[in-house]
Amino acid sequence: xxxxxxxxxxxxATFLVGGLxxxxxxxxxxxxxxxxxxxxxxxxVLGAMLLFTKAIPGWWLSVAALxxxxxxxxxxxxxTVTDRMLxxxxxxxxxxx
Amino acid sequence: xxxxxxxxxxxxxAAALFIFGLKNxxxxxxxxRGNLMGAMGMLIAVLVTVLDPERVQTYYFVLGGIVVGSVxxxxxxxxxxxxxxxxxxxxxxxxxxxxxxLVAGAELARTAGGQVNPYVMLTATALxxxxxxxxxxxxxxxxxxxxELQMFKKPFPIPAQQLINALLxxxxxxxxxxxxxxxxxxxVLCYILIVLLASVLGVFLxxxxxxxxxxxxxxxxxxxxxxxxxxxGFVIDNNxxxxxxSLVGAxxxxxxxxxxxxxxxxxxxxxFGVLEAGSLAGSADEMYATVRSTSADDIxxxxxxxxxxxxxxxxxxxxxxxxxxxxDLGQLIEERGGVVEYAIHPVAGRMPGHMNVLLxxxxxxxxxxxxxxxxxxxxxxxxxxxxxGANDVVxxxxxxxxxSPIAGMPIIDVDKARTVIVVKRSLSxxxxxxxxxxxxxxNTLMFFSDGQxxxxxxxxxxxxx
Numbered sequence: 088x089x090x091x092x093x094x095x096x097x098x099x100a101t102f103l104v105g106g107l108x109x110x111x112x113x114x115x116x117x118x119x120x121x122x123x124x125x126x127x128x129x130x131x132v133l134g135a136m137l138l139f140t141k142a143i144p145g146w147w148l149s150v151a152a153l154x155x156x157x158x159x160x161x162x163x164x165x166x167t168v169t170d171r172m173l174x175x176x177x178x179x180x181x182x183x184x
Numbered sequence: 185x186x187x188x189x190x191x192x193x194x195x196x197x198a199a200a201l202f203i204f205g206l207k208n209x210x211x212x213x214x215x216x217r218g219n220l221m222g223a224m225g226m227l228i229a230v231l232v233t234v235l236d237p238e239r240v241q242t243y244y245f246v247l248g249g250i251v252v253g254s255v256x257x258x259x260x261x262x263x264x265x266x267x268x269x270x271x272x273x274x275x276x277x278x279x280x281x282x283x284x285x286l287v288a289g290a291e292l293a294r295t296a297g298g299q300v301n302p303y304v305m306l307t308a309t310a311l312x313x314x315x316x317x318x319x320x321x322x323x324x325x326x327x328x329x330x331x332e333l334q335m336f337k338k339p340f341p342i343p344a345q346q347l348i349n350a351l352l353x354x355x356x357x358x359x360x361x362x363x364x365x366x367x368x369x370x371x372v373l374c375y376i377l378i379v380l381l382a383s384v385l386g387v388f389l390x391x392x393x394x395x396x397x398x399x400x401x402x403x404x405x406x407x408x409x410x411x412x413x414x415x416x417g418f419v420i421d422n423n424x425x426x427x428x429x430s431l432v433g434a435x436x437x438x439x440x441x442x443x444x445x446x447x448x449x450x451x452x453x454x455x456f457g458v459l460e461a462g463s464l465a466g467s468a469d470e471m472y473a474t475v476r477s478t479s480a481d482d483i484x485x486x487x488x489x490x491x492x493x494x495x496x497x498x499x500x501x502x503x504x505x506x507x508x509x510x511x512d513l514g515q516l517i518e519e520r521g522g523v524v525e526y527a528i529h530p531v532a533g534r535m536p537g538h539m540n541v542l543l544x545x546x547x548x549x550x551x552x553x554x555x556x557x558x559x560x561x562x563x564x565x566x567x568x569x570x571x572x573g574a575n576d577v578v579x580x581x582x583x584x585x586x587x588s589p590i591a592g593m594p595i596i597d598v599d600k601a602r603t604v605i606v607v608k609r610s611l612s613x614x615x616x617x618x619x620x621x622x623x624x625x626x627n628t629l630m631f632f633s634d635g636q637x638x639x640x641x642x643x644x645x646x647x648x649x
Contacts, residue, residue, distance in 0.1 A: 090421070091304050094418060097423055097427060098414060098418075099430075101426070101430035101431055101434075102433065102434045105203070105206065105430060105434035106434040106438055108206045109435045109438045110438060112210045113211075114528070114530055114536070114540070115528070115540040115544075115550055115553050116209060116210070116212065116215055116537065116540070117442075117537030118273075118536060119215060119219070119541070120209050120439070120536075120537075121403065122276070123206075123209060123219050124206070124406065124410065124432040124435040124436065125273060125280065125406055126222065127222055127432050128280040128281075128406075128412075128429060129226070129280050130226065130424065130425050130429065131280065131287050131413045132230065132253075133229055133233055133425060134287040134416050134417070134419075134425055135287050135290075136230070136233045136234065136246050137233065137420060138291060138294070140236065142294070144293055147289075147290045147294065151245075151286065151290045154249075154283045154286035155246060155249030155250060155253065156252050156253040157280070157286065158253065158279075159252070160253035160254070160276070160279050161276045161277070162226055163258050164257025164261045165261075167258050167261035167262060168260075168269070168273075168276075169219045170216065170223075172266075172544075173212070173215045174216070175266075175541070176212040176215065177216055
């Protein structure tokens with residue numbers, strides 16, 4: 088039970104820290120913020136990969152493989168498109184200085 | 185040694201990179217680095233997991249899956265047009281939620297009946313399946329709506345939708361309780377039922393929501409995908425999933441709240457409410473009796489002498505792909521000594537910050553992009569406002585008519601500027617379905633035209649002056 092408590096504390100503490108950081112982000116960057124955090128939620132790909140370390144009944148293996156595809160799609164696509172978007176913001180920001 | 189020391193340490197480092205990455209997202213200059221830090225965190229976490237010696241036996245599956253997902257995701261991300269950004273974000277988001285459903289399900293199938301702490305694990309699994317499935321299907325419907333696919337143009341007519349949703353939620357709750365109480369018996373069956381019911385619920389929840397409310401839905405689904413990932417973290421007892429998921433959940437929730445506030449509506453009202461027709465509906469013809477229209481040449485003359493010009497873009501600018509033309513016109517005005525700014529309403533477009541990205545893509549300097557609260561106090565000193573593809577967010581009824589469905593919604597006070605030019609195809613109402621008295625005001629001129637053509641015509645007329 089101690090473990091659960093620790094995990095809950097981690098969850099809540101991160102929620103608060105994350106919230107404080109996000110409140111400082113100006114509206115003009117809200118789309119990149121959303122698409123970057125969206126990519127971060129692809130972290131479940133780790134969970135999918137860890138399934139392969141364990142004995143797992145037959146066809147659930149393909150479920151895990153599908154999860155890897157979906158997670159990788161989410162995170163690689165998300166980070167790439169965010170980088171592309173932010174490039175537009177930076178382009179002007181730098182050569183004006 | 186490897187899995188008990190190195191892996192946790194690298195996971196911790198990854199979590200730190202996510203947090204610092206987010207911190208760097210607060211300024212356009214550092215945001216690229218912030219995004220890279222996030223990607224780095226993800227990369228090291230994935231690498232340290234792949235390199236775990238225990239995993240060698242099933243390398244193909246893991247690597248194959250990563251390659252397929254990454255290539256498809258990267259190609260889409262690089263090829264897609266910036267105007268299609270809201271639906272792409274929705275699509276990625278959905279797949280994140282979908283991955284959570286699959287992981288939690290597979291883990292359940294593996295351990296059913298034999299977990300150390302069945303109640304916690306089963307509760308987390310049920311949550312993961314529920315939130316993940318709602319995220320996936322909700323995002324798919326949102327994608328269909330944003331992409332304007334034919335079958336999503338109108339909501340599917342579902343009788344007594346609220347009642348059905350409530351029933352679905354109730355059955356979901358009972359199934360989840362049965363799954364947890366059963367402590368392993370029929371757990372997989374219950375889980376599949378939860379996922380199926382939640383899938384229907386996800387479709388039903390997003391189905392009735394219209395275009396202008398999309399920013400709220402997209403932000404909320406974003407939050408859900410994080411919460412699903414965090415729930416999966418509880419299922420497999422993994423800190424980095426919990427931290428990453430929690431960050432995303434917090435971010436999406438805050439964005440949702442900001443979007444709701446910008447519409448002066450509660451989240452419940454956006455999700456379940458129906459916009460009621462305003463008190464002035466029906467009297468539109470009378471209201472529009474004094475509308476004056478104008479031409480590209482007249483607008484060019486006006487702009488030629490203007491000291492301060494403000495563009496107010498809305499979703500219509502995105503539809504007409506007019507952002508590049510707008511940038512050209514802005515530069516022409518600047519060359520003639522005018523100051524050009526862009527006033528962005530928080531819910532303009534189809535996702536939070538949508539207009540900013542489009543204008544940044546068109547090379548507009550981000551210093552010229554002003555927030556509503558920043559520009560409103562100085563609106564009286566603006567010579568010309570050009571409203572392009574926006575309607576409800578500049579409707580003065582929000583301030584003056586307490587019975588209006590948009591009463592109290594913060595708006596950009598364009599009516600206080602010296603001259604307002606509204607570029608619009610017709611006098612048709614916006615999303616809220618109410619007439620806009622702005623169009624008939626003394627200082628307003630209507631330019632009836634397609635958004636992009638209108639701006640290009642004005643550019644041509646200005647060059648001839």
